[in-house]
Amino acid sequence: xxxxxxxxxxxxxxxxxxxxxxxxxxxxxxxxxxxxxxxxxxxxxxxxxxxxxxxxxxxxxxxxxxxxxxxxxxxxxxxxxxxxxxxxxxxxxxxxxxxxxxxxxxxxxxxxxxxxxxxxxxxxxxxxxxxxxxxxxxxxxxxxxxxxxxxxxxxxxxxxxxxxxxxxxxxxxxxxxxxxxxxxxxxxxxxxxxxxxxxxxxxxxxxxxxxxxxxxxxxxxxxxxxxxxxxxxxxxxxxxxxxxxxxxxxxxxxxxxxxxxxxxxxxxxxxxxxxxxxxxxxxxxxxxxxxxxxxxxxxxxxxxxxxxxxxxxxxxxxxxxxxxxxxxxxxxxxxxxxxxxxxxxxxxxxxxxxxxxxxxxxxxxxxxxxxxxxxxxxxxxxxxxxxxxxxxxxxxxxxxxxxxxxxxxxxxxxxxxxxxxxxxxxxxxxxxxxxxxxxxxxxxxxxxxxxxxxxxxxxxxxxxxxxxxxxxxxxxxxx
Amino acid sequence: xxxxxxxxxxxxxxxxxxxxxxxxxxxxxxxxxxxxxxxxxxxxxxxxxxxxxxxxxxxxxxxxxxxxxxxxxxxxxxxxxxxxxxxxxxxxxxxxxxxxxxxxxxxxxxxxxxxxxxxxxxxxxxxxxxxxxxxxxxxxxxxxxxxxxxxxxxxxxxxxxxxxxxxxxxxxxxxxxxxxxxxxxxxxxxxxxxxxxxxxxxxxxxxxxxxxxxxxxxxxxxxxxxxxxxxxxxxxxxxxxxxxxxxxxxxxxxxxxxxxxxxxxxxxxxxxxxxxxxxxxxxxxxxxxxxxxxxxxxxxxxxxxxxxxxxxxxxxxxxxxxxxxxxxxxxxxxxxxxxxxxxxxxxxxxxxxxxxxxxxxx
Ligand code: HEM
Numbered sequence: 001x002x003x004x005x006x007x008x009x010x011x012x013x014x015x016x017x018x019x020x021x022x023x024x025x026x027x028x029x030x031x032x033x034x035x036x037x038x039x040x041x042x043x044x045x046x047x048x049x050x051x052x053x054x055x056x057x058x059x060x061x062x063x064x065x066x067x068x069x070x071x072x073x074x075x076x077x078x079x080x081x082x083x084x085x086x087x088x089x090x091x092x093x094x095x096x097x098x099x100x101x102x103x104x105x106x107x108x109x110x111x112x113x114x115x116x117x118x119x120x121x122x123x124x125x126x127x128x129x130x131x132x133x134x135x136x137x138x139x140x141x142x143x144x145x146x147x148x149x150x151x152x153x154x155x156x157x158x159x160x161x162x163x164x165x166x167x168x169x170x171x172x173x174x175x176x177x178x179x180x181x182x183x184x185x186x187x188x189x190x191x192x193x194x195x196x197x198x199x200x201x202x203x204x205x206x207x208x209x210x211x212x213x214x215x216x217x218x219x220x221x222x223x224x225x226x227x228x229x230x231x232x233x234x235x236x237x238x239x240x241x242x243x244x245x246x247x248x249x250x251x252x253x254x255x256x257x258x259x260x261x262x263x264x265x266x267x268x269x270x271x272x273x274x275x276x277x278x279x280x281x282x283x284x285x286x287x288x289x290x291x292x293x294x295x296x297x298x299x300x301x302x303x304x305x306x307x308x309x310x311x312x313x314x315x316x317x318x319x320x321x322x323x324x325x326x327x328x329x330x331x332x333x334x335x336x337x338x339x340x341x342x343x344x345x346x347x348x349x350x351x352x353x354x355x356x357x358x359x360x361x362x363x364x365x366x367x368x369x370x371x372x373x374x375x376x377x378x379x380x381x382x383x384x385x386x387x388x389x390x391x392x393x394x395x396x397x398x399x400x401x402x403x404x405x406x407x408x409x410x411x412x413x414x415x416x417x418x419x420x421x422x423x424x425x426x427x428x429x430x431x432x433x434x435x436x437x438x439x440x441x442x443x444x445x446x447x448x449x450x451x452x453x454x455x456x457x458x459x460x461x462x463x464x465x466x467x468x469x470x471x472x473x474x475x476x477x478x479x
Numbered sequence: 480x481x482x483x484x485x486x487x488x489x490x491x492x493x494x495x496x497x498x499x500x501x502x503x504x505x506x507x508x509x510x511x512x513x514x515x516x517x518x519x520x521x522x523x524x525x526x527x528x529x530x531x532x533x534x535x536x537x538x539x540x541x542x543x544x545x546x547x548x549x550x551x552x553x554x555x556x557x558x559x560x561x562x563x564x565x566x567x568x569x570x571x572x573x574x575x576x577x578x579x580x581x582x583x584x585x586x587x588x589x590x591x592x593x594x595x596x597x598x599x600x601x602x603x604x605x606x607x608x609x610x611x612x613x614x615x616x617x618x619x620x621x622x623x624x625x626x627x628x629x630x631x632x633x634x635x636x637x638x639x640x641x642x643x644x645x646x647x648x649x650x651x652x653x654x655x656x657x658x659x660x661x662x663x664x665x666x667x668x669x670x671x672x673x674x675x676x677x678x679x680x681x682x683x684x685x686x687x688x689x690x691x692x693x694x695x696x697x698x699x700x701x702x703x704x705x706x707x708x709x710x711x712x713x714x715x716x717x718x719x720x721x722x723x724x725x726x727x728x729x730x731x732x733x734x735x736x737x738x739x740x741x742x743x744x745x746x747x748x749x750x751x752x753x754x755x756x757x758x759x760x761x762x763x764x765x766x767x768x769x770x771x772x773x774x775x776x777x778x779x780x781x782x783x784x785x786x787x788x789x790x791x792x793x794x795x796x797x798x799x800x801x802x803x804x805x806x807x808x809x810x811x812x813x814x815x816x817x818x819x820x821x822x823x824x825x826x827x828x829x830x831x832x833x834x835x836x837x838x839x840x841x
Contacts, residue, residue, distance in 0.1 A: 033790075200774065426754075
């Protein structure tokens, strides 16, 4: 009974310890991932039905859609079978590593030993040279060369007809591959923690409003545990274009009724509070919010002092020290003027080029009127030298925030660092060994060098070549 | 002198170098070889200067920081940078292996690509970056991606050469594979070249314009006849390549490059490219996405294709090292790897509508 059991366990173990499985998984992951990039993920059904129609024709497409949908292809990367492949991948990696690690660890710990004459024949790099003088003398030069040129610190033993020097470096680098593999597991762990304990949602918060929840992709409310208020939102453009250069929001965190944090966030500069991060991700105009807006002007009467006024649509303001009053009569979030007729029109549903139409009157008599554009200072100057700067229309835009809580992200980052280290060791460092035999001959010493490197052998061979040159020169020089 | 002068010089140099390399292959005179190398180096240095100058020009006119002005952010500039890496990689290989035969292949690619860029895309205008793209992580991501792409391109080149040398019969799968692959590559390149020559579009947002111009001269021509003709010409071209491809074998054999050297260069290039790609292409990309909008991985097509590329090269390394895949089999994997690279870079934008592309979240 026990025997067969063990047999099965062994079989399963072998299955998971094999690199063949790894190779199959690489292929399977690649191919299924390709499908996931063709079928649009998490899209409305119509989009993918249209796509499938291209491949299968209109008759089969709905059926094909149903089949693919039931197999989870519409949200493939989160489907049970894709996750299963990923888990297989992880199991493969873990068991394969456990399987091989003891052997590798032995190799790492093993001190380098002198090499027998037979084994000398089998090493990868071999050089021979005959130098004048006794082995004792030659040895000194060679030891110096090994230290200086290769950075190795050789041990030595006395042999029948001379000496053998031997040394190694970088045996730990054999672990680089395992560090790399381990890092993949760390990253997967971080990702899993993120999926189970994290939250990824959004919040469109109008200027001036407070919220204590965010929303998940499918619209569920999610309490934040504190409140957040958008104090201001602003977009900077490149020159006169509509290409946004930077957009930013001023956010205030309110916790237990106290304002605890106030920060300006930009696209690459988020705000973080109690494990929740708010990223600036989009913006827009709150529909139907026209009457909420507060117009902010900075008014400078000619020769006078600048004053700021705030007012709502339809309200009037006075230019200080004069009898002139202005009334906001029209507004456009994105004004443009028709090329031929010069008529104004609104070209976007964004605050791309906000403008107000103000009519000014003096003592009840109409004086002048016109458009004042926020982005064009030239329009701020009134005919008789007063300046009305259109600073902002506040309260009708919302800031689009991506809201995330991901306790796994630091584990993912850690995994990335470990992976970088592992890959560096695995690809750019090597385990180098060196043996040198000194054999006494008549009036001279035969020097036989043997060396191995598990990676990048040529480079090591070149360095040994250089060392040999050095030895020959140093030795001749010594005579 | 401004950057385009230097780009011009390097274009010229690469073409001259090509002629010298071919002459060298014909006469095998060491002096000619040295001249070819020298000219290539001149081209390289001048391209380096061009990139630096262009960087400075951007910085001077633009309203951005010095790193933000790095000229690698659009399709054309990154292509030029790719060429720069390719030439650098080639020069290293030439020095290491003391073999100039590849020069005859690499320099014309470089020359053509630069000429093509000069002719079409390199608008003098600065393209301001949308906020999401103003990130140093993105810069590191792009630079390192292209370094790894060029090592993968070198591996692709040597793997194809390997397949050419090692295939004997026209009916052999490996022979059919390389002729069809190279055929498709050439057809696509030529078709794209024709599009640019016809429309001369001064690109502002390559992705958009590519969508509405790509293959419009040929396969997607409004006239059905031209479209069918394009298909016929392309298919016949691939057929001819298949029919007469053995000629390349003769040419390559005369270079006295051993298949083992080719295989080794393929492996080494990938062994350098893989860690660079992992760090720059995947990790830095993920960090950038995390900083910019709070998701380090969202399975969008571009990310997914990078991951596929990564899997294919992991496949290559494991199959070769541990399963003992050798020869033509492993060379095919290297070729497939580069196909996924090209798809990641171009195909995702052209064929799949990704929210990633270069300017996500607008
Ligand atoms: C995408 C995931 C993986 C990556 C990035 C990766 C990376 C690597 C790298 C860079 C090497 C060194 C290759 C070389 O030196 O040329 C390697 C070797 C190896 N990999 Fe992986 N690997 C992955 C998945 C796996 C899996 C799933 C297995 C499971 C069996 C595995 C088993 C091995 C083994 C046994 C070695 C050789 C170790 C040795 O030389 O002692 N790898 N891997």
